[in-house]
Amino acid sequence: MSVITSVDQLEALYGIPGETSTAKEIDHISPHYRRYIEASPFVALATGGPEGLDCSPRGDARGFVRIHDDKTVMMPDRRGNNRVDSLRNIVRDPRVGLLFLIPGSGNTLRLNGRAHLSTDPALLDSFVMEGKPPRSVIVIAVERVYFQCARAILRAELWNPETHVAADALPSAGDILAALSNNRVGGPAYDAEWPGRAKASMW
Amino acid sequence: MLDWRLHFLREPGMSIVTTLAELDDLYGAAVPASITKEIDYISAEYARYIEASPFVTLATVGPEGLDCSPRGDTNGFVRIQDEKTVMMPDRPGNNRIDSLRNIVRDPRVALLFLIPGSGNTMRINGRARIDTDPALRDSFAVDGKAPRSVIVVAVERVYVQCARAVIRADLWNAARHVDPDSLPSIAQMLGAIAARQTA
Numbered sequence: 001m002s003v004i005t006s007v008d009q010l011e012a013l014y015g016i017p018g019e020t021s022t023a024k025e026i027d028h029i030s031p032h033y034r035r036y037i038e039a040s041p042f043v044a045l046a047t048g049g050p051e052g053l054d055c056s057p058r059g060d061a062r063g064f065v066r067i068h069d070d071k072t073v074m075m076p077d078r079r080g081n082n083r084v085d086s087l088r089n090i091v092r093d094p095r096v097g098l099l100f101l102i103p104g105s106g107n108t109l110r111l112n113g114r115a116h117l118s119t120d121p122a123l124l125d126s127f128v129m130e131g132k133p134p135r136s137v138i139v140i141a142v143e144r145v146y147f148q149c150a151r152a153i154l155r156a157e158l159w160n161p162e163t164h165v166a167a168d169a170l171p172s173a174g175d176i177l178a179a180l181s182n183n184r185v186g187g188p189a190y191d192a193e194w195p196g197r198a199k200a201s202m203w
Numbered sequence: 204m205l206d207w208r209l210h211f212l213r214e215p216g217m218s219i220v221t222t223l224a225e226l227d228d229l230y231g232a233a234v235p236a237s238i239t240k241e242i243d244y245i246s247a248e249y250a251r252y253i254e255a256s257p258f259v260t261l262a263t264v265g266p267e268g269l270d271c272s273p274r275g276d277t278n279g280f281v282r283i284q285d286e287k288t289v290m291m292p293d294r295p296g297n298n299r300i301d302s303l304r305n306i307v308r309d310p311r312v313a314l315l316f317l318i319p320g321s322g323n324t325m326r327i328n329g330r331a332r333i334d335t336d337p338a339l340r341d342s343f344a345v346d347g348k349a350p351r352s353v354i355v356v357a358v359e360r361v362y363v364q365c366a367r368a369v370i371r372a373d374l375w376n377a378a379r380h381v382d383p384d385s386l387p388s389i390a391q392m393l394g395a396i397a398a399r400q401t402a
Contacts, residue, residue: 060368
């Protein structure tokens with residue numbers, strides 16, 4: 001009996017949201033919101049498809065999400081592992097949700113809308129980094145934008161370097177691949193080659 | 204050279220990718236390691252990343268669209284119940300509860316775990332339910348306060364990602380962080396929106 005299965009049950013439990021949390025939601029990018037987007041080097045991109053939902057990390061230099069106008073943003077698709085789960089979802093269901101992180105700030109910016117993928121050569125060229133254009137650009141029509149004073153970030157102490165883990169305290173990518181493949185792939189060689197591979201394929 | 208700002212004048216044209224076949228032509232096959240590492244349970248190695256993570260972005264979907272919500276707490280706040288189940292307390296927020304409103308109507312969720320200091324991220328995709336069992340909620344109490352509900356996720360796909368995105372963003376480099384005072388404050392943002400609405 002303890003599983004909640006309807007919106008009515010939820011509202012009985014949580015009440016109705018306060019005006020502050022609904023007033024801040026607008027359908028365009030205001031000058032204030034623009035400044036958060038321009039300060040953000042990292043976005044979590046949520047997409048959905050028949051296989052389920054996906055939440056993908058996207059990052060680059062600050063302001064890598066370009067504000068085309070107050071109803072449109074654009075994000076280059078930089079080099080990854082070619083799984084392209086996000087893109088595979090977008091071509092089948094255009095709905096997307098973006099969460100912008102701004103390192104050092106306790107606020108996050110949320111932007112929901114509809115996306116399409118473009119390979120327009122002039123558009124790709126306008127996103128060149130170190131001579132390399134992205135293979136596609138995600139163009140997003142803005143539907144809802146709001147900021148969130150994220151208790152989540154404060155509780156997590158996300159930007160406090162003193163709480164960060166040492167990278168070698170966790171299993172490496174090579175360790176993980178070796179364990180999952182009975183040592184067919186991965187291992188120390190994979191980890192040793194990774195920095196060079198990443199550097200060569202960063203953009 | 205063509206001007207990118209004319210993009211919308213050229214669209215719709217040949218440059219919009221609309222099918223999986225076109226995507227495969229553009230990107231080719233996935234890197235083999237990216238397939239190997241995807242499993243349908245939480246391995247011992249993956250558990251260590253989840254236990255080290257204080258921050259998750261939670262993707263949900265409902266009739267109003269997709270949503271991507273920040274969730275955070277102390278390291279390991281997402282509890283590994285068993286290798287097919289994780290649980291996340293719903294801590295106080297703004298009562299918008301967009302994520303929960305989505306979950307009761309569509310159980311699909313995707314979690315992206317950030318591990319401050321690490322260039323790797325952990326991904327879990329699965330199906331969720333919202334549980335208010337008193338004993339379960341009490342088991343997540345902090346400072347004597349139990350969450351009002353717990354999101355219980357049945358794990359379907361798990362993988363780690365050496366995230367170039369984290370490296371490119373230089374996400375954990377404190378020297379690159381912004382001064383929060385250089386950005387509009389909450390009062391400024393709400394004030395501007397209210398002014399526009401009453402104008």
